[in-house]
Amino acid sequence: MSQLLEVSGISVAFDGFKAINNLSFSIGPAELRAIIGPNGAGKTTFMDIVTGKTRPDSGHVTWGERNVSLLRMSESRIAREGIGRKFQRPTVFEDQSVLDNLVMALRNDRGPFSVLRYRRSDGDLGRVRELATEIGLADQLNTRAGILSHGQKQWLEIGMLLAQEPRLLLVDEPAAGMTKAERDRTVDLLRRAAETRAVIVVEHDMDFVRKLGCKVTVLHEGSVLAEGSLDHVTKNQDVIDVYLGR
Amino acid sequence: MIRSSFAPGVAPVLGAPKAHRSFVMRNPSVLIFLGILALFTLAVTLGAEATGTGALSTSFVKTLGMTLCLCLVAIAMDLVWGYCGILSLGHFAFFGLGGYMIGMWLMWERTEGIVLSATAAQALPPTPDELRAAVGQQIFGVVGGSEIPAIWAFASSLPAQLALVVLVPGLLALVFGWLAFRSRVTGVYLSILTQAMTLALALYLFQNESGLRGNNGLSGLQNIPGMTHLPQSEVSIRFFWASAAALAIGYVLAAWVVAGKFGSVIRGIRDDEARVRFLGYNVEGYKLVIFTLTAIIAAIAGALYYPQAGIISPAEIAPIASIYLAVWVAIGGRGRLYGAVIGAAFVSLVSSWFTGGQAPDIDLGFYVIRWTDWWLVLLGFSFILVTLFAPKGIGGLVDVIRHKVVPDRHGADLGPDKGSFREAEQQ
Amino acid sequence: MRLIRAIALAACLLVPIQALGQASPIQDLLQEHGEVIAKSSRKTIQPAIDALRESGLPAAQTVMERWQEKDLWIREADGAFFFVEKDGDTYTLLDIATGEPAGTADKSELKQLKPNSGIRGLIGAALVQFQLQDPNPASRRAALDAIARDPEASHLEALRGAIETEQDAEIRAAKERMERLLTIPYGDTDQARVAAIRSFDGDLGLDVRAALNPLLATRTVVVEGDAPEALNVARKLRPGGEELTFDDAYELLVSKDLAPPAVDRTAKRVALEANAENGLVAGFATTDLDTWTERNRAYDELAARGVVPADVPVEAQQEAVGAHSYYLAYAEPSAAITDAARRSLASIETGVMVSRGIDITLDALSLASLYFLAAIGLAITFGVMRVINMAHGEFIMMGAYTGYVVQQFVPNYTLSLVVALPLAFAVTFAAGVAMERLVIRWLYNRPLETLLATFGISIALQQLAKNIFGTQARPLTAPGWLDGALVFNDVISISYIRIAIFALGLIFLVLLLFTLNRTRLGLEVRAVTQNPRMAASMGINPDKINMLTFGLGSGIAGIAGVAIGLFAKVTSELGQDYIVQSFMTVVVGGVGNIWGTLAGAALIGFFQKGIEWFNPSNTLAAQTFMIVLIIIFIQFRPRGIIALKGRAAEA
Incomplete structure (x- = not known):
């Protein structure tokens, strides 16, 4: 099976500190993957590299069927290539309505001049309503995003990611600060999303990861410590050492 | 909990959004603004010497016309700062450049007219070279030269100089913006960089070698070629109308830009630049478009302002002028177009009232406060107070009134600046 | 009268020398040349002066000096020379060899020698030998x-x-x-x-x-054919080239009577205007004469009618110019000497360039230390608090005014400087702390609004200074020992004030490095700089640190103000002149690092001086170019020369 994203041998150092050390990783076109690891394992830096925010000192990141390199692309170009990212803290545009947030994320031409001429078509609005229903915000399209609850903001952000129709979703600690009911919904949402695209979830919460029921990659000190099902990796002695040793 | 529905907040229209509502419908403030502007224009027309009762002096009509131009440049500032989060300390430089470009034509045409009428008495008509030399002597004699600099090549052509009004500041903004944005300079860094650009431009214009008459600047601009037969009272009201029209067009254009998806994106850039980038938008491109567009608006405002002011000199472009522009917008209220207009009009009019010596002195017994001396102190402190206690500016009053009708559950306001720190907090 | 005097003089000369009252070798010598001395003509006087100079007599120098000062007199009776001391109408005669009194004489008996300036020059030249x-x-x-x-x-x-x-x-x-x-x-x-x-x-x-x-020194020479041997030619000139315009070349021919004068445009114009009648000149309508083609035709027509002198056609002018050679020739006839001078000057030029390079470097160093002093306070506050203080320039101004006020009370300039420096620090420190407490701390996390609020403070402070001290410049006088300059040679020199500023910059660099790296306060400041939230959770009170940092940054601005005031006039706009450069220094240097500010100040100082080197007359242009260069520089190092990397840089 050809891989959607192939990361091979990347390293990056900040002032001598190796945040990522010869890391290799790959994921298929329709796969759900959880990445776990203690603090400082390099999870966020890994996402930064894939999304173009940080440039690695060495290594390759190739993408898609044509195996294009992501390393020379800008963040916005990578996003347009089909990689969506959700940050740890919910980052929606609080000053704008749920509708505006979603419309901005819709997969349309992103050039300044076509955006200037953009008019909301019925098709786009239909798609927005569909998404809003999926994330449970259909009644609040005209609400300012700033006054949503924390969990609603998380979903709005996920909704915006879905609106981008990415082929790969990078989700950073989606369950943080959610109630149990909200988490269950989130698991549900992510699993459904992974049916048609690749989803990488970075999470601390083992319970949440267990519910995702997917392959797990354990990072430690910037490289892959173990990979496999959750049960498999939790039996791995190295992993136990890393988690309990601290 | 999941589906709990909150109060609808400030949303103006409830329920599902409709696809095609007219622009004006979605932005009632535009209609209100245009109505007020039309009334104001009518009132001034009726009061002016040339067209009405003469209750308003010609110089006051000019002041009002100039104020409208300042309102226009304030709108540009609001677009770039209030909406896009770029605190540019360079937009008054673009304003001044626009003035210089039109000033070149005004000065050239007028000087040529004077030279022609002076040579009419001579036995021989001047050759083109002699005419140029005489005009050059008239214009550049003051900086000790009669050579006509290359940048005056198009000065005799109105269409060319009008094109330059747009092209020169537009290109400068494009090049500068491209350099600044592509290196991801943001926040106060960017402000300082724009200030440096302004200073560089002002210093350049201060030199006699700049070809724009050094610190003498361009003068006599109030004498409009082709309108010399008209009295200044007539010229002043015409320029007032032109300024009002430009302000109306500028306001509608700005409102249209910020109302749509483009407005969403630039406000997104203001609040969280990185997030917009990860949505796939080329943030630098958007910034460049808005920076250049507002520079052009500023230049047009300047091109209308300086024929009314009559003189332009490099001191007008000094960095402090651009900071005042920011002050106006801040006092009026950022992120709302009418706020910028209110701020510019209010502060510049009050300022000319105080500095014009019309404000009554206050006798404290041991010391007399003369407002010509103390106005800047007052302005400085009131500006601090506005920043501290009324970050929404005068425009915030509108919210206060409206919130009495529709209470807002959400208390804290999101200032346009917070976005620059959002990225930091992710870490 | 003249005749009588001449006869009397001639008679005197016949009198045997012994007859003279005061015989001495110098008197003898003067008598020998008495005639030319009395005649006082520049053309004939030289032998007399030479004789005096070469006489080796001890009195010769005095005699020549007094002669030059018009204090040598001749007694008309016997032609003897004396110095004279006036006392009313009776003059006391002094012996020219010994200076002893030698009797008196009436004014009418004496004749004063009044050598003209030419003779005085010759005497002076001769005197030089004595003086040497x-x-x-x-x-x-x-x-x-x-x-x-x-x-x-x-x-x-x-x-x-x-x-x-x-x-x-x-x-x-x-x-x-x-x-x-x-x-x-x-x-x-x-x-x-x-x-x-x-x-x-x-x-x-x-x-x-x-x-x-x-x-x-050269002049332009025109000759027919090749250059004569005697001419020391610098180079051949091409008429119509850069050094010699065609018109000048022809003009030169005319001035040497080698060609008839051409009628220039002004003259033609005047002639045409003079002959204009009823809108016509020689049959041409004046309204058509707005090009030189037409005007030339009209003039030629006038010439053909004999009204005006004919112009020399351009072809004839070209022919005349072409028939001659033009040279740039040295006034000095010897080629060996001009060659030697050229070679020597070239070698001197190289030396001068090197020395000027050193001189500029010294200048740049002192400018850099000035920028460092002005900017370091700004850099500290920006680094620690992410606050751009637009009123920083006004703190500099406050420091300078503090120095001025101190001088009003302490007249001793050295002492007043000793008092002013710490006082300026204290005043601006207090102002900074007050500003931080009252304004800035309410605006943390709103950097752009802080920038604007501090700008409000800036305009208010500036206007306050104007209201208190007036608009005219106030002097802040440097002590005497700071006057003057350290001179190395005719090219390299540096004023003591600049050295003092360099030293001050150095002192503050060391002080700050010590404070930040070796003290508890420094540790806390660095902690807050790198991660404010983490620092707060470690028990550091960020409020206190912010306050102290802001005070420190402002205080250094005050010190910089005193330093700047020493060589610039103290006005309310003093700070404005330095604020943008200070900003640039911080931006170029990078944030949160003293070395960065130092590097930024050095870069900007050297940039500015370097540009001035290429275009020394125009400091405005230098500043313009400098800013443009900085904007370009930011392209390559957006976070400054010394940038924090990694996570800290994102803050």
């Missing part, structure tokens, strides 16, 4: 200075005569140098002059350049 051998070294130095001011051919011999006997090594060296300098224009042979010229290779003295440059 004067026992007092100061007089000898003064004589050398006098020669340097106004060198003459006659000095050369005097100098040569005065070298051998010179005991003082320093003065001897100066004399030898002067001798070589004088040999350059006045040497007897070309070889001697060339040797003198080449001996100055690489010498940076201004006097050398002043002596060499006139040798290379």
Whole structure:
């Protein structure tokens, strides 16, 4: 099976500190993957590299069927290539309505001049309503995003990611600060999303990861410590050492 | 909990959004603004010497016309700062450049007219070279030269100089913006960089070698070629109308830009630049478009302002002028177009009232406060107070009134600046 | 009257010398040349002066000096020479050899010698020799200075005569140098002059350049055919080229009567205007005469009618110019000498360039330390608090005014400086803390609003200063020991004030490095700089740190203000002149690092001086270019020279 994203041998150092050390990783076109690891394992830096925010000192990141390199692309170009990212803290545009947030994320031409001429078509609005229903915000399209609850903001952000129709979703600690009911919904949402695209979830919460029921990659000190099902990796002695040793 | 529905907040229209509502419908403030502007224009027309009762002096009509131009440049500032989060300390430089470009034509045409009428008495008509030399002597004699600099090549052509009004500041903004944005300079860094650009431009214009008459600047601009037969009272009201029209067009254009998806994106850039980038938008491109567009608006405002002011000199472009522009917008209220207009009009009019010596002195017994001396102190402190206690500016009053009708559950306001720190907090 | 006097004088000369009252060798010598001395003509006087100079008599110098000062008198009766002391109408005669009184005489019996300026010059030149051998070294130095001011051919011999006997090594060296300098224009042979010229290779003295440059003075020469042998040609000129316009070339021919004068445009215009009648000139309508083609035709028509002199056609002018050769020739006829001068000047030029490079470097260093002082406070506050303080320039101004006020109470400039520096620090420290407490701390996390609020403070403070101190500049006088400059040679010099500022910058660099790296406060400041939230959770009170940092940054601005006030006039706009450069320094240097600010200040100082080197007359242009360069620089190092990397940089 050809891989959607192939990361091979990347390293990056900040002032001598190796945040990522010869890391290799790959994921298929329709796969759900959880990445776990203690603090400082390099999870966020890994996402930064894939999304173009940080440039690695060495290594390759190739993408898609044509195996294009992501390393020379800008963040916005990578996003347009089909990689969506959700940050740890919910980052929606609080000053704008749920509708505006979603419309901005819709997969349309992103050039300044076509955006200037953009008019909301019925098709786009239909798609927005569909998404809003999926994330449970259909009644609040005209609400300012700033006054949503924390969990609603998380979903709005996920909704915006879905609106981008990415082929790969990078989700950073989606369950943080959610109630149990909200988490269950989130698991549900992510699993459904992974049916048609690749989803990488970075999470601390083992319970949440267990519910995702997917392959797990354990990072430690910037490289892959173990990979496999959750049960498999939790039996791995190295992993136990890393988690309990601290 | 999941589906709990909150109060609808400030949303103006409830329920599902409709696809095609007219622009004006979605932005009632535009209609209100245009109505007020039309009334104001009518009132001034009726009061002016040339067209009405003469209750308003010609110089006051000019002041009002100039104020409208300042309102226009304030709108540009609001677009770039209030909406896009770029605190540019360079937009008054673009304003001044626009003035210089039109000033070149005004000065050239007028000087040529004077030279022609002076040579009419001579036995021989001047050759083109002699005419140029005489005009050059008239214009550049003051900086000790009669050579006509290359940048005056198009000065005799109105269409060319009008094109330059747009092209020169537009290109400068494009090049500068491209350099600044592509290196991801943001926040106060960017402000300082724009200030440096302004200073560089002002210093350049201060030199006699700049070809724009050094610190003498361009003068006599109030004498409009082709309108010399008209009295200044007539010229002043015409320029007032032109300024009002430009302000109306500028306001509608700005409102249209910020109302749509483009407005969403630039406000997104203001609040969280990185997030917009990860949505796939080329943030630098958007910034460049808005920076250049507002520079052009500023230049047009300047091109209308300086024929009314009559003189332009490099001191007008000094960095402090651009900071005042920011002050106006801040006092009026950022992120709302009418706020910028209110701020510019209010502060510049009050300022000319105080500095014009019309404000009554206050006798404290041991010391007399003369407002010509103390106005800047007052302005400085009131500006601090506005920043501290009324970050929404005068425009915030509108919210206060409206919130009495529709209470807002959400208390804290999101200032346009917070976005620059959002990225930091992710870490 | 004249006749009578001449006869009397002639009679006197016949009187045997013994008959004169005061016989002495000097009197004899003067008598020998009595006639030419009395005649007082520049043309004939030289032998008399030479005789005096070469006489070796001890009184000769005094006599010549008093002669030069118009204090040498002739007794008409016997032609004897005396000095005179006036006392009413009776004049006391003094012996010229001994200075002793030698009787009295009535005014009418005496004739005062009044040498004209030409003769006084000759006497002066002769006197130089005496002065050069004067026992007092100061007089000898003064004589050398006098020669340097106004060198003459006659000095050369005097100098040569005065070298051998010179005991003082320093003065001897100066004399030898002067001798070589004088040999350059006045040497007897070309070889001697060339040797003198080449001996100055690489010498940076201004006097050398002043002596060499006139040798290379040129003039334009026009000849028919090839250049004559005698002409010392610098290079051939091409008429119509950059150095010689075609019109000038023809003009030169006309001035040498080698061609008839052409009628220039002004003259043609005047002629045409003079002959205009009823809108017509020679059948041409005046309204058509707005091009020179038409005007020339009309003029030629006038000439054909004989009304005006005919113009020389352009073809004829070209032919005339083409028939001659133009040369740029040296006034100095000897090619050997001009070659030597050129080569020497070239070698001197190289030396001058090197020295100027060093001089500019020194200048740049002092400018950099000034920028460092002005910017470091800003950099500290920006680094720690992410606050751009637009009122920083006004703190600089406050420091300068503090210095001015202190001088009003402490008249001793040195003492007042000692008082002013800490006081300025205290005043601006307090102002900074007040500003932080009252305004800035309410605006943390709103950097752009802080920028604007501090701008409000800036305009208010500036206007307050204007209201208190007025708009005119106030002096802040530097103590005497800071006046003047440290001079290395004619090119390299640096004023003591600049050295003092450099030292001040250095002191603050060391102080700050110590404070930040070796003290508890520094540790806490660095912690807050790198991660405010983490620092707060470690028990550091960020509020206190912010307050102290802001005070410290402002205080240093006050010190910088005193330093700047010492050489710039203190006005309310003083701070404005430095604020943008300070911003640039911070931006270029990078945030949160003293070394970064130092590097930024150095870069900007050297940028500015470097640009001034290429375009020394225009400091405005230098600043413009500097800012443009900085904007370009930011392209390559957006986070400054010394940038924090990794997570810290994102903050």
